[in-house]
Amino acid sequence: MTRMRELILHINGKKYASLIADHTTLLEFIREEGGLTGTKRGCDSGHCGSCTVLLEGRPVYSCITLAVQAEGKQVTTIEGLSGEGGTDGLHQIQKAFIDHYGIQCGFCTPGMILSAKALLEEKSEPTPEEIREAISGNLCRCTGYTNIVRSIEAAVKERLAAKGGGEGCPCKR
Amino acid sequence: MSMQKVVGNSHPGRTAADKAKGSGRYTDDLQLPGMVYGMILRSPYAHALVKSIDTRQAENVPGVLKILLPWEVPSKRYNCSGNPPSALLMKDELILTDHPLCLGDRIAAVAATSPRACREALQKLNVVYEKQEPVFDVMEALEEEAPLLHPEMGDTNLVKTIQAGEGDVEKGFEESDFLFEEVYETPPIQNVSMEPNGCICDASVPGKMMVISTSQTPFQERRILAELMDLKESDVRVIKPFMGGGFGERQQLHSQPVAALLSRETGRPVKIIHTREEQMVASVVRHSARIRMKLGVTKDGWIRGMKIEAWYNTGAYATHGPIVVAAGSRKVNYRIPHYEFRGHCVYTNGPVSGAVRGYGNPQLTFARETMMDTIARKLGMDPVAFRMKNHVKTGDHLPGVPYPLLSCAVDSCVEKGETLRRAIDEEDRKNSLWEGKSSQEKEAWGVAFCCHTSGPSSREGMSASIILINDDGSANLLIGSADIGQGSETILAQMAAEGLGIRLEEVSVTAADTGTTPYDTGTFASSQTYVSGNAVSLAVEDVRSKVMQGLAENMNLPEKAIAFQEGYFVVSQSGETLKLSLKEAVKRITFGAKGGIITGSSSYKAQEAPPPFAVCWAKVAVDQKTSSLRLMHIIEAVDVGNPINPEMVKAQVHGGVSMGIGYALMEEIQVDGQSQKVISSDLLHYQVPLAMDMPPVHVCLAESWEPSGPFGAKSVGELATVPVAAAIANAVAHATGETMVKIPLSGRFRPDVGLGRWQTSGKGRC
Numbered sequence: 001m002t003r004m005r006e007l008i009l010h011i012n013g014k015k016y017a018s019l020i021a022d023h024t025t026l027l028e029f030i031r032e033e034g035g036l037t038g039t040k041r042g043c044d045s046g047h048c049g050s051c052t053v054l055l056e057g058r059p060v061y062s063c064i065t066l067a068v069q070a071e072g073k074q075v076t077t078i079e080g081l082s083g084e085g086g087t088d089g090l091h092q093i094q095k096a097f098i099d100h101y102g103i104q105c106g107f108c109t110p111g112m113i114l115s116a117k118a119l120l121e122e123k124s125e126p127t128p129e130e131i132r133e134a135i136s137g138n139l140c141r142c143t144g145y146t147n148i149v150r151s152i153e154a155a156v157k158e159r160l161a162a163k164g165g166g167e168g169c170p171c172k173r
Numbered sequence: 174m175s176m177q178k179v180v181g182n183s184h185p186g187r188t189a190a191d192k193a194k195g196s197g198r199y200t201d202d203l204q205l206p207g208m209v210y211g212m213i214l215r216s217p218y219a220h221a222l223v224k225s226i227d228t229r230q231a232e233n234v235p236g237v238l239k240i241l242l243p244w245e246v247p248s249k250r251y252n253c254s255g256n257p258p259s260a261l262l263m264k265d266e267l268i269l270t271d272h273p274l275c276l277g278d279r280i281a282a283v284a285a286t287s288p289r290a291c292r293e294a295l296q297k298l299n300v301v302y303e304k305q306e307p308v309f310d311v312m313e314a315l316e317e318e319a320p321l322l323h324p325e326m327g328d329t330n331l332v333k334t335i336q337a338g339e340g341d342v343e344k345g346f347e348e349s350d351f352l353f354e355e356v357y358e359t360p361p362i363q364n365v366s367m368e369p370n371g372c373i374c375d376a377s378v379p380g381k382m383m384v385i386s387t388s389q390t391p392f393q394e395r396r397i398l399a400e401l402m403d404l405k406e407s408d409v410r411v412i413k414p415f416m417g418g419g420f421g422e423r424q425q426l427h428s429q430p431v432a433a434l435l436s437r438e439t440g441r442p443v444k445i446i447h448t449r450e451e452q453m454v455a456s457v458v459r460h461s462a463r464i465r466m467k468l469g470v471t472k473d474g475w476i477r478g479m480k481i482e483a484w485y486n487t488g489a490y491a492t493h494g495p496i497v498v499a500a501g502s503r504k505v506n507y508r509i510p511h512y513e514f515r516g517h518c519v520y521t522n523g524p525v526s527g528a529v530r531g532y533g534n535p536q537l538t539f540a541r542e543t544m545m546d547t548i549a550r551k552l553g554m555d556p557v558a559f560r561m562k563n564h565v566k567t568g569d570h571l572p573g574v575p576y577p578l579l580s581c582a583v584d585s586c587v588e589k590g591e592t593l594r595r596a597i598d599e600e601d602r603k604n605s606l607w608e609g610k611s612s613q614e615k616e617a618w619g620v621a622f623c624c625h626t627s628g629p630s631s632r633e634g635m636s637a638s639i640i641l642i643n644d645d646g647s648a649n650l651l652i653g654s655a656d657i658g659q660g661s662e663t664i665l666a667q668m669a670a671e672g673l674g675i676r677l678e679e680v681s682v683t684a685a686d687t688g689t690t691p692y693d694t695g696t697f698a699s700s701q702t703y704v705s706g707n708a709v710s711l712a713v714e715d716v717r718s719k720v721m722q723g724l725a726e727n728m729n730l731p732e733k734a735i736a737f738q739e740g741y742f743v744v745s746q747s748g749e750t751l752k753l754s755l756k757e758a759v760k761r762i763t764f765g766a767k768g769g770i771i772t773g774s775s776s777y778k779a780q781e782a783p784p785p786f787a788v789c790w791a792k793v794a795v796d797q798k799t800s801s802l803r804l805m806h807i808i809e810a811v812d813v814g815n816p817i818n819p820e821m822v823k824a825q826v827h828g829g830v831s832m833g834i835g836y837a838l839m840e841e842i843q844v845d846g847q848s849q850k851v852i853s854s855d856l857l858h859y860q861v862p863l864a865m866d867m868p869p870v871h872v873c874l875a876e877s878w879e880p881s882g883p884f885g886a887k888s889v890g891e892l893a894t895v896p897v898a899a900a901i902a903n904a905v906a907h908a909t910g911e912t913m914v915k916i917p918l919s920g921r922f923r924p925d926v927g928l929g930r931w932q933t934s935g936k937g938r939c
Contacts, residue, residue, distance in 0.1 A: 104186075
């Protein structure tokens with residue numbers, strides 16, 4: 001008989017309470033208990049990055065994170081991104097991916113966008129190399145990464161312009 | 174910037190926002206009421222007999238509803254490939270088998286209320302195997318003593334030999350001053366779509382079945398499943414939801430027949446989603462090939478004859494085998510008066526080979542383009558000039574294919590690519606001066622040319638389209654076409670919008686649902702732009718003629734008083750002209766005493782399969798001392814006719830290039846010699862290119878127009894990946910002086926990511 005325990009997780013600022021087995025992964029909790037299907041299962045072994053979510057703002061593979069490890073911490077999934085700096089209920093990074101053709105089949109996209117978000121929180125002006133390194137834990141078979149990197153670079157530029165900083169920005173004081 | 178309003182302009186995909194928000198629903202995101210889960214017991218051996226299966230312990234696992242054994246299921250053999258019916262498709266596969274012929278072959282299946290219960294039940298099945306001697310090598314499989322893998326098909330492991338050609342190749346060689354002969358080898362590779370294969374099958378109502386699945390060919394699947402389950406096609410509905418890639422991985426049935434049987438037995442919908450391990454072991458791979466190629470040229474560089482004999486490892490089941498062999502033979506892009514091709518498709522106990530992007534072309538292009546470089550070197554000719562001298566032109570035909578080319582803009586490809594190449598070299602020279610480049614590395618460029626097809630080269634591509642015009646002048650486009658991430662729904666909507674004179678946002682799309690959309694042969698052979706596009710164009714023409722008819726009736730005018738020009742219906746009445754948008758025209762027509770509903774439809778059968786062309790350049794830096802190989806740049810110039818959505822075309826090329834890099838450098842299915850088990854059954858050991866592995870990729874779109882194509886378009890999806898491996902191999906040959914006759918090169922060189930290469934990201938694009 002598998003021991004069940006009650007677990008409360010905070011996902012995208014909302015409380016999710018469920019009775020789960022100890023071995024439940026964060027991915028299983030998010031998709032099955034939380035009903036949030038934006039986070040994808042690409043490999044279930046921590047190799048492809050489709051399941052990337054942010055745990056306290058840091059990207060983790062939710063498929064190899066136990067749900068209990070997220071107890072008391074903020075979990076952000078793709079559904080938790082909205083509005084910030086963007087339009088039409090889209091986060092600025094989501095809009096950049098759309099405008100710069102960084103999305104084809106879309107399966108890697110949620111994980112990719114969250115990895116990008118974490119990078120931009122950490123570094124306001126990442127180099128192209130730093131961008132590529134940051135998303136090298138997210139596999140993509142459709143895009144060859146070219147437009148994904150362009151999308152992230154565009155998001156960086158926009159962010160800097162909005163903040164009034166960055167090289168060559170006309171609004172720099 | 175296009176003169177047209179919608180076509181020729183880039184638009185982000187119609188569903189890009191859904192994907193960015195994570196609200197697109199893929200197969201595993203969907204649930205049906207009462208749904209349970211299925212899982213397949215797969216053979217741990219490449220060749221074995223199943224002597225017995227004891228289910229008693231498994232049956233007692235809580236949640237288990239049904240266990241299916243191989244001797245309990247219909248023994249009707251089928252061919253799983255998503256192709257129209259053909260004599261080349263061998264029916265050699267069983268839904269479940271007690272004689273597994275490859276690692277991962279389907280033996281038994283279980284349905285349970287959770288995936289965990291399924292897994293536990295499978296583990297508790299007590300299976301007694303009798304191992305059999307496997308054969309993995311094609312040449313060994315053809316020997317007398319080799320185990321006969323399909324006695325029901327014949328007395329040999331040779332599935333079929335495909336022959337093609339024209340002229341008399343021995344005569345061609347007599348006319349040649351130099352003969353070149355070499356044997357090339359290409360490996361099996363995985364498709365690695367990011368979404369694993371999955372399906373939900375609901376056969377709970379007797380006589381009916383609904384399937385939601387990762388499918389590139391819903392209509393072929395409907396046909397095969399209906400036959401397997403003894404149902405009418407009108408009672409079988411196959412739906413493709415959002416789909417995470419394809420590349421050929423879903424151009425054959427995967428678990429649908431098993432899910433269908435489990436659903437019938439349990440009376441509940443059954444969902445089967447492949448694990449990544451299943452995907453790496455039990456989904457189709459690219460046919461590995463051993464290619465003996467002989468080319469004869471005159472001393473001034475004219476190719477007189479080409480002779481190819483190739484052996485293709487089709488693995489345990491034939492699936493697409495003979496068609497892959499035939500398709501590759503029809504894609505030679507040079508004028509060769511004497512051409513002979515013989516391709517042998519052979520069974521082994523290796524992984525099942527099937528549809529993989531390029532479908533037989535990447536293998537032969539690798540061999541041919543490597544040889545072309547060898548010849549150019551020997552003749553002292555520039556590698557591009559040698560190829561251009563022999564390249565087909567508009568009006569020519571491809572060797573062995575008796576149809577004239579209606580477009581070929583390879584000149585434009587070369588011009589744009591070479592201009593860019595020189596600019597890149599100039600930029601690299603500047604950078605290396607102040608970076609203090611190490612002199613240990615030798616830098617070199619390599620080039621490769623190729624063509625592919627727009628729709629099946631057998632000219633069997635078919636598509637149909639229905640357009641419902643709504644009373645507000647917006648349109649519902651119904652197409653059987655399956656968008657697998659390449660953006661076909663978007664470009665087909667663009668074509669409809671352009672043809673109707675409305676905005677892209679005014680076209681809604683319903684697609685790839687056999688219950689509500691009309692037939693489409695399938696998303697393969699790069700068909701969607703050309704075949705499905707032509708079907709949409711015909712449906713648009715039908716709408717326009719009905720609108721003109723409706724206006725004529727409504728306004729009491731002869732039909733010839735109405736024309737369609739530049740997006741408007743132009744009504745000529747007593748010397749005056751009235752311009753009506755679709756919205757205004759429909760407003761007059763739809764309601765009222767003389768009202769009528771406008772619905773357009775079409776059926777299109779491809780008469781042509783116009784080849785798109787590509788030229789790919791690769792720049793590498795090789796350090797012979799450390800055996801490291803650094804990819805510096807890839808340029809690919811493509812002739813896709815008139816690009817419907819230029820940014821999407823470029824995006825396809827980026828992706829195709831990354832697959833080509835994997836093929837050339839790092840992708841390899843590794844089998845442990847002792848245990849004969851696949852080691853590369855996860856994405857750590859099977860290496861696909863990461864973001865860090867990619868060099869700058871530059872794409873050029875040639876100036877071109879295909880007269881038979883919708884708005885002048887040809888395809889790009891598979892073309893993009895075909896020439897890449899050869900370009901890289903040729904670059905390495907230039908850098909090292911040694912011809913590469915085998916890929917991947919990971920056996921010889923260690924790919925070096927190379928720090929500091931990204932300083933110049935974004936420069937030098939076309």
